[in-house]
Amino acid sequence: MKRIKCIVVDDEPLAVSLLGSYVEKIPFFELVFSTENPIEALEYIQKNEVDLIFLDIQMPELTGINFMKIVGNKMKYILTTAYAEYALEGYEHNVVDYLLKPISFARFEKSALKAQERFAVNQDSQDSYFFVKSSGQQHKVNFNDILFIESIKDYVNIKTENQEYIVLDTLKSLENQLPENFARVHKSFIINIDKIEKMDVKNVSINSDIEIPIGETYKSEFFLKIKK
Template identity: 40%
Template sequence: MTELKTIRCLIVDDEPPAREVIRRYVQDVPTLHLAGECANAVQALAALQQQPVDLIFLDIRMPQLDGTTFLKTLKNPPRVIFTTAYPEYALEGYELDVVDYLLKPVRFDRFLKAVNKAFPLGSQQTDAVNFTAPAVGQEEKKNESFVYFRADRKMQKVMLHEILYIESMKDYVKIVTTAGVIITKQSITSVEAMLSDKLFVRTHRSFIVAIDKIRSYTNELIEIDKAEIPIGKLYRNGVMKMLS
């Protein structure tokens, strides 16, 4: 297992709302670090000269210099994920060997998939954001699967088979495990995207539970250990389908 490293990200987009979305997503992923934000390609060039960057979220249509032209000017560019509202630019992006192409408005699950594509498990530069083993269904592999959460100023390793349930607490998330409780500043949606839907199910806007830890359930509640987890109306059909 290689050492967990931070992926330094640069956001380049002339639209402040678009930068805000990507900024929030970057902040929600513990292994990502926001190295800077730029409103145009000229600012981005200066930022790249000042500090190393591992990944650029690059808009295509910008004033002065568009994203594709800017990318062509870089001799040794970092990995690039295009973010744009215009799908007709996708082909040109792939011809430039970009990692992925995110169509605005960018969904978080699609964002996370692109990041994992840029830095897959076993990459020489960094470990993946999601450390879940791919062979779900094999007991020995499931028991080896884990994720990292930032807590107490360090990255803490959590084995998936130890997680009982996860609870949202406004800007924080509580991960309840058989070994104890971890509190991390992260959204529950970002945590959900890190977990396998074969092992976990979202039961409520504030709760995710480990399917194999469920002791009993009704249409309104799930019992895990000594806790009663609510089933929200919007999630009920999906939860019942999964459990049946």
């Protein structure tokens, strides 16, 4: 199993430092970012791959609950709070656990193991769909219906056989949520390999009338995947 990419978001500098040191002690965790500013965290998530967020519920600029409403369920969360009564608010989101301050390493380690188990289950499962937020609503999208996904500035267009969904996300983030029959073929495109009708060294044709370029950076890995 790959290491779980973690960020820490807490308005208290000591809490950021402590949680960061805890994360670095867990062999299957990787600390990729930490901040006292939730707005900075939102900007980081838009541009980088993140799996798990250690998130303080009570922050003056943006509460943890509102933070999760903005980001949605594409991330998993471990909530941190000084007040036990606030922790339960988060369970409608993709929350693995909550940690009540002050946080001991022993309690943190239990939470980490719970996260590891959750990620392992997700990797082993054969889910045939995921949910994406588009036009203010959560939409269930079947993987088998997806033709390709295109990056458009800060958004992605998930194109299915009958619909398209404009989602605030990155291709890099979506790659980790897609099954093995998807491949990145270009800096701006992920395709469903099962939908390929024909191809050459420069382009892939999907559903006859859709032609997608194969970027030089992705060519070797893509053709290796096709051979497998």
